[in-house]
Amino acid sequence: MSKIAVIGSNMVDLITYIDRMPVQGETFEAPGFAMGCGGKGANQAVAAAKLGADVLMLSKVGDDMFADNTVANFQRFGIDTRYVQRVPGVSSGVAPIFVRADSHNSILIVKGANAHLLPADIEAAAADLRECTLIVLQLEINLDTVYHAIEFAHRHGIAVLLNPAPALAGLSREHLAHLDFLIPNESELALISGQVVDSPQSAQTAARSLVTSGIRHVIVTLGEHGALYVGEEGEFQVPGVRVEARDTTGAGDAFIGCFIHHWNRDRHIRQAMERAVAYSACSVMGLGTQSSYPDSETFNRFEQQQR
Numbered sequence: 018m019s020k021i022a023v024i025g026s027n028m029v030d031l032i033t034y035i036d037r038m039p040v041q042g043e044t045f046e047a048p049g050f051a052m053g054c055g056g057k058g059a060n061q062a063v064a065a066a067k068l069g070a071d072v073l074m075l076s077k078v079g080d081d082m083f084a085d086n087t088v089a090n091f092q093r094f095g096i097d098t099r100y101v102q103r104v105p106g107v108s109s110g111v112a113p114i115f116v117r118a119d120s121h122n123s124i125l126i127v128k129g130a131n132a133h134l135l136p137a138d139i140e141a142a143a144a145d146l147r148e149c150t151l152i153v154l155q156l157e158i159n160l161d162t163v164y165h166a167i168e169f170a171h172r173h174g175i176a177v178l179l180n181p182a183p184a185l186a187g188l189s190r191e192h193l194a195h196l197d198f199l200i201p202n203e204s205e206l207a208l209i210s211g212q213v214v215d216s217p218q219s220a221q222t223a224a225r226s227l228v229t230s231g232i233r234h235v236i237v238t239l240g241e242h243g244a245l246y247v248g249e250e251g252e253f254q255v256p257g258v259r260v261e262a263r264d265t266t267g268a269g270d271a272f273i274g275c276f277i278h279h280w281n282r283d284r285h286i287r288q289a290m291e292r293a294v295a296y297s298a299c300s301v302m303g304l305g306t307q308s309s310y311p312d313s314e315t316f317n318r319f320e321q322q323q324r
Contacts, residue, residue, distance in 0.1 A: 019150040019281050021065060024075040024139065024166050025058020026131040026157035027091075027101075028112040029083045030306055032266070035115050038123070054090040055112055055306040056131070057155040057182060060267050064274020064296070066094040067312045070281065073097040073149060075142055077130040079109035084130075090307075100142045104130040110157070120262040120301065126157060126183070134158045136165035147173050151281045153273070155180045164192050171195040180273050184208045194231030200273055202238045217254060220245055225252075236290060238272055240265075243294045246286065255290045258298035258323060267306030272297040274310070295320055 034049035054063075058076060066072045074096050078084035084103055091098045108129040116122045139146065139162065146152065152170045154163050154177065163179070170177035178198035181188065184205040193199065193209075207214040210223035217239065224235040224247035234248035243257035275296035279289035296311070299319045303309030311319060 020071045020073055020148060021062075021151045021153060021277055021281055022073045022075065022142075022146050022149040023058050023062040023065075023153045024134070024158070024162070025061070025153070025155045026056040026110055026128070026134075027054070027059035027076045027078060027087050028056030028110040028126060028131075028157075029053075029087070030055035030112050030114055030266075032114045032116060032305060034118075036118055038115060051305055051308075053305045053308050054087055055114075055267065056110055057157050057180065057270055058153075059087070059091070060270035060306050060310075061153060061155070061180070061274040061277065062091070062096055063094050063307045064271050064300075064310045065278040066096050067310050068275060068278045068296075068316065069313055070278040071095075071097075073100070073142075073145060075100040075134065075138060077102055077104050077134045077138075079103070079107045079130040080105050081109050083109040083111075099145070100138065102138075104133045107133060114266055116264050116266060120265050122264070122266045124266070128157065131158050134162055136162055138162070139166055139169055143169070146175070149175060151175065151277060152177045153180070153277055154178065156183055156185055160185070160188075164189060167192045167195050178273075178277065180269070181205045181209055182269065190230055193227070196232045198234045198236065199227060199232050200236045200238065200276070202240070202269060206235075206237050217242065217245060221247060221252060234286065236276070236286075238269055238297075240268075241298075244272070244290050246290060248286075250286055253287065255287070255294050258295050260298045260302050262301040264304045264309065265301045267309065268297045268301050270306065271300035271310055275316075292320075295323065 110129040212223040237245040276293035
């Protein structure tokens with residue numbers, strides 16, 4: 018089986034379900050709380066592994082009560098954790114998440130040990146990374162590490178995908194030009210392209226500008242409206258799947274985890290996008306991040322119900 022390397026973050030999700038955010042100085046009771054494993058890199062790795070992908074994870078955990086649980090969680094899904102390492106004297110990454118009754122969320126992130134994942138860690142894993150067919154990156158780790166990973170993939174002829182989240186302005190166009198896949202949402206696309214993105218049409222225009230700069234494939238996630246493709250295979254939109262959303266936290270990561278599994282297996286972009294849109298929709302019907310991601314059997318039943 019072709020192996021996927023995810024180089025990125027892990028977080029402990031601290032999820033509070035709220036009716037509204039408190040104003041300054043106000044304290045009131047929230048209706049619910051949950052704790053789970055998250056982080057963009059970890060979420061994408063777990064979603065892919067739940068569907069059957071062979072995943073190698075490069076990440077850093079802290080020197081605290083969360084670290085062993087994070088590593089055990091990766092291992093529970095069959096993820097290779099040889100390069101998930103503990104950083105002495107540092108906290109693990111945490112993400113306080115506030116989920117409103119309308120399913121929308123607000124998130125804070127504290128990088129903690131994730132900030133200690135360095136270019137040297139990529140070189141330490143070089144022999145195993147060279148055996149992978151896809152490297153997947155996000156922006157919850159140091160940008161120098163992301164750039165080094167892109168250079169590594171480009172140098173060794175390994176396909177590389179960047180999910181530019183959380184959004185950052187001023188990303189290196191030289192490094193972006195080495196990407197096989199860039200998968201932003203609309204706000205991330207606007208920041209990277211420097212263009213207004215407020216409709217599928219404007220998203221298409223902004224995506225074209227990035228393809229012109231050298232990126233092979235740009236896929237824009239559009240939430241309930243599906244996903245847009247612009248790149249070497251033309252231009253098309255995959256429509257969304259209508260569901261009753263309970264919690265949209267981690268939906269973008271669900272999309273990417275499903276996409277990388279199917280593309281890495283079959284090399285068919287449109288089919289991988291179609292399944293990723295459906296997988297993301299299925300995930301928002303549950304609560305939490307990784308806990309809401311269906312395994313392959315559950316996802317197959319969901320897809321059959323949509324036909």
